[in-house]
Amino acid sequence: MSLKVVLIDELRDMYSAENQLVKALPKLARGAKNPTLKLLFREHLAETKGQVDRLKQVFAIFGEKPTGQHCNGMEGVIEEGADALDNDEEGPSFDSGLIGAALRTEHYEIAGYEACISMSETLGMKDVSSLLNESLKEERSAAKKIKDAGKPILKAASQQQGESAKKVKTGKERYSATKSKEDERDAARNLKRR
Numbered sequence: 001m002s003l004k005v006v007l008i009d010e011l012r013d014m015y016s017a018e019n020q021l022v023k024a025l026p027k028l029a030r031g032a033k034n035p036t037l038k039l040l041f042r043e044h045l046a047e048t049k050g051q052v053d054r055l056k057q058v059f060a061i062f063g064e065k066p067t068g069q070h071c072n073g074m075e076g077v078i079e080e081g082a083d084a085l086d087n088d089e090e091g092p093s094f095d096s097g098l099i100g101a102a103l104r105t106e107h108y109e110i111a112g113y114e115a116c117i118s119m120s121e122t123l124g125m126k127d128v129s130s131l132l133n134e135s136l137k138e139e140r141s142a143a144k145k146i147k148d149a150g151k152p153i154l155k156a157a158s159q160q161q162g163e164s165a166k167k168v169k170t171g172k173e174r175y176s177a178t179k180s181k182e183d184e185r186d187a188a189r190n191l192k193r194r
């Protein structure tokens with residue numbers, strides 16, 4: 001498989017990831033309690049739609065279709081965000097969970113764009129890397145804006161009263177707790193083998 005084929009594969013993943021976010025961001029915007037956070041999610045939705053169009057331009061350069069691959073990684077990251085939206089925390093604590101989820105999605109995309117840019121630069125495809133760089137800049141700036149807007153929210157959350165530990169209630173939470181113990185046990189086994 002040539003590097004060009006690997007890059008097209010990665011770009012199809014990015015295309016799926018961006019499309020999944022076009023669907024997920026309105027849910028985060030609706031869910032956010034803090035008006036600045038709400039606005040940031042809405043603004044980033046508009047940017048994300050532009051990033052989808054930019055990827056279409058990249059695929060036009062390759063003369064390929066953008067569809068063909070579902071990004072499982074982004075599906076998982078969005079699933080974590082859905083858990084944050086299901087949280088029964090209130091106000092700033094609830095928003096803190098959304099901030100964590102949003103930062104994960106942004107950094108997942110940053111990693112994806114960085115990889116695609118390195119590959120397109122190696123292939124000497126300047127037109128592709130400059131389009132991807134525009135999206136990378138937007139992702140970095142979105143992550144920074146969320147982090148900055150998050151500071152007073154996290155501070156307010158730190159002053160909120162509430163339970164100190166989350167109680168496992170639903171079947172999904174029980175499954176997640178069991179799996180996390182398995183992760184720990186498997187890691188311990190692997191460490192012993194060394």
Ligand SMILES: [Fe+2]
Nearest residue numbers: 018048051109
């Ligand atoms: Fe994006």
